[in-house]
Amino acid sequence: MQVTDTWYVVLAAVLFTMGAIGLLVRRNPLIMFMCVELMLNAVNLTFVAFAHDLNDLGGQAAVFFVMVVAAAEVVVGLAIVVAVLRRQPAATADDISLLKG
């Protein structure tokens, strides 16, 4: 049985769906962060898979962009999460609703 690019794409879809569902159902900010990372990396996987399939390095280059942005996002996001948890040690994502209209 040959591992084709389709497999990678299906795996990416599964990973993305897991991340999305996790983001929606979990309330712990840290877990939600991890779910976001999962989704990002699922997308990265599709980039690589299609890059390989289409023989185009552009997709792989895009992965690096995503990683850099994700790293930056994690820095800011984790800083916010740490700041929030310092003030309210047992805070969930639903407790933080300052932007309620």
Added chain:
Amino acid sequence: MVELVWLIPALPLAGFVVLVVAGRRLGEPAAGWLATLAVSGSFVAALITFAGLASRPAVERFYIQTLFEWIPVGNFSVDVGFLVDPLSMTMTLFVTGIAALIHLYSIGYMHGDADFSRFFVYLNLFVFSMLMLVLGDNLLLTFLGWEGVGACSYLLISFWFTNPANASAGKKAFVTNRVGDFGFMLAMFLLWTTIGSIRYADVLTTASSMAAVTATAVTLLLLVGAAGKSAQLPLFVWLPDAMAGPTPVSALIHAATMVTAGVYLLVRMNPVIAASYDWAPYVIAWVGALTALFAATAAVAQNDIKKVLAYSTISQLGYLFLAVGVGGYVPAIFHMVTHAFFKALLFLGSGSVIHGMHHEQDMRRYGGLYKLLPVTAATFIVGWLAIAGVPPFAGFWSKDEILAVAWNLPGAQGKVLWAIGLVTAILTAFYMSRQVFMTFFGRYRFGEPDAEEIAAGWDAKLAAAEAAASEADGSVEAARAEVETALASRSETEAALVAARAASDEAAAAAAAVPATELEAAQAALDAAGDDRKAKKEAQNRLKELEKPVKDADKAAKAATKAAEAVDKVTVSIGEAEARVEELVGAAASARSLVEQVRAEARAKKPTSSLVPLFSVADSSDVEDFLPAEVEHRRHHTPHESPALMTVPLLVLSIGAIGAGALNLPFASSTKFLEHWLEPSLFGHEVHLGLSGPHKVLLAVVAVLGGLIGILAAAQTYLRGAIRREGIEAPILAKAWGIDGAYAAVAGGPGTQGFEAVAAFDRRVVDGSVMGIGRLVAMVSALVRRAQTGLVRSYALGVTFGVVLLLVLFLTKATY
């Protein structure tokens, strides 16, 4: 020499600036002298400019001096510059000359006023504005001066602003003038759009090529502006109220200079009037003629010395409009100049009278003043003869020219206008004679109580009698109370008498009960006691004991007698008190009957009409002691002639009122100085009389006869009492045909309601739509904001749904 023209307005402006900065420090009279000096300097500058202009040949008498560019906007440009031509020079000369005299007079008139320097600040600003109006080389600069004189007029009418009546008179003048200014502004806009310039040099030369419709519109709009400033029908209402200002202001602004600005503007724009339809000038003539007649009828019934002159001014300005309307620009300017002299003279004379009469302005309280104010009376009489059209005084020549030029108009219209003018002339002679007779001739009435004061005296007398009656009633009551107390004390003393008599009887009985034998025995024992002290003492005691009842009985009898005396005394005092009551009741009754008597007398003698009898002394002997305090005050006040500061301007002006007719004598072409002088400014639009010599003489004779009829009628009415004046001084005339009242009623009733409706429309519809949009946004956003929960996961859910939706969309639309 003509180049000095900038000095003419610059000097009053400099005076104004200096007085604004340092006026209070200069104080009285330095501030007044400074202002007078500034305006006199301006007059000298005007004379020099005039000499310069006169030395040029007639065709070159048109000089423009541009100082600087004022408003450069694209191809629209307005300069600050002066136009010197015969017309503006004529105006400048008489404005500065008369203003200088009135400044001088004001130093005397405003003596002692707390705001002395402020008055001269305004006067100088006024002269500056008036000169800008006259000398400006374009319509906008004239408009600047036009508004400037309006503002000064407002400031000076309400100069004594602590009195609310003065303040509202100022506002009335300002607001009424705004109505006229709107016409002026529209005329200016229209000229700009048609000709492309508002410089007189361009407007006057290109006016002949204007379309008749446009020219007519400009003419009529200018007429609206002129009617506001020159107090013509229907915008005249502010001028009579403007008399609230100090009298020099009335003379300078509201008689001689500012109010003639409307006529000046119309004369200045004569090429535009000439270019309009034939009927357009007749509108001006009719407005003037009707105003002249109307104001003259109103002047007949005024009692305030200044109100008569105010209506007279309106009437004379009507003559000027009439002259302009029938093409008699020269007679208009001629009469404007002569009128400026004699009306300023009359106003200043009335100011001198008011000054001497303790600010009393009611002519019914004057009378016989020619002995007390000889200079004022003499100069006033000159002014009177001038305005009444008696030859050879100035008014005769100028008014006669206006009547002649009206008669000269072809067709029946000219004859009707002439007839209106003639009737006005008769009325003018009548009301001016009435004023002179009531003020300077007849009986001296200042110290006499007038009808209202006598009525007040009767009221006071009645009140005093009533007070005396109620006082008498009060003392009757008091006496009655006294009787009551006396009666009460009599019953008390009678009871005491009964008790005393009983006690006396008892004591007598006790005395009788002592046996005589024991007395004798006690006496004997005393005698027997001899030297034995003890026995003697005992006997004496015994004797005393036995004699005591007798002494007691004596005492009781005496007390009874005293009580009886007290009863008698009380009885006497009751009698006296009752007698007093009788007496007081009588007095009270007579006091009441006195009240009745006074009441009956008051009913018979208390004056009901407020007309002061001019020929019989009002009988005030019955109420002499009850007249208001002012009467006493007036009786002790002797009117005095004004100081030289005030009489000198009067004398100078009366020279003008006598001699100004020489400016334009109709005898030959060579004596018509003013006509030749003004010719370059009139572009040949002046109407020349086509009347023969005898024709003109006949017209003059008729006019003079009219004036004499007016004077004689007034003499019959106000000097001899042969004609009853109640019929002439009708209340409807005193209220100027009720026009002012009608304006007030319309503006206060439907007018206010109309504007409230507009305000309500603005509030509900205009504001409502704006506010409604705001409210709608607020309502929608109140709904939409609920979407913003602040929960990250719900946003994520939204994103997910969106992604799914997009996915479905792409998948269904995608082609493989």
